[in-house]
Amino acid sequence: MKTVKKTDAIQELFEVLANIENKKVMANFMKDLCTPQELTALAERWRVCKLLNEGTLSYREISEKTGASLATITRVARFLKDEPHHGYRTVLKQLEK
Numbered sequence: 001m002k003t004v005k006k007t008d009a010i011q012e013l014f015e016v017l018a019n020i021e022n023k024k025v026m027a028n029f030m031k032d033l034c035t036p037q038e039l040t041a042l043a044e045r046w047r048v049c050k051l052l053n054e055g056t057l058s059y060r061e062i063s064e065k066t067g068a069s070l071a072t073i074t075r076v077a078r079f080l081k082d083e084p085h086h087g088y089r090t091v092l093k094q095l096e097k
Contacts, residue, residue: 048076049088
């Protein structure tokens with residue numbers, strides 16, 4: 001059996017996710033793929049991202065509103081503003097359209 005490199009498996013997962021066009025199929029796939037805690041963590045990060053993007057709340061206020069730790073909020077903020085991937089920013093712009 002061929003050993004799949006971790007990066008190849010990640011790229012394959014990205015391709016699978018990009019090709020899911022139905023929300024119900026996506027929801028069911030994500031529920032199979034992730035534990036409930038992982039889904040909650042992903043949803044929490046996305047909620048933090050949106051609140052940071054609005055720019056009206058402090059990190060502490062976001063923590064109180066979402067239950068996210070200050071470490072999580074700081075990490076999301078760093079990826080939103082400084083990291084080269086621009087994933088959060090790209091998706092936020094797509095949603096604005």
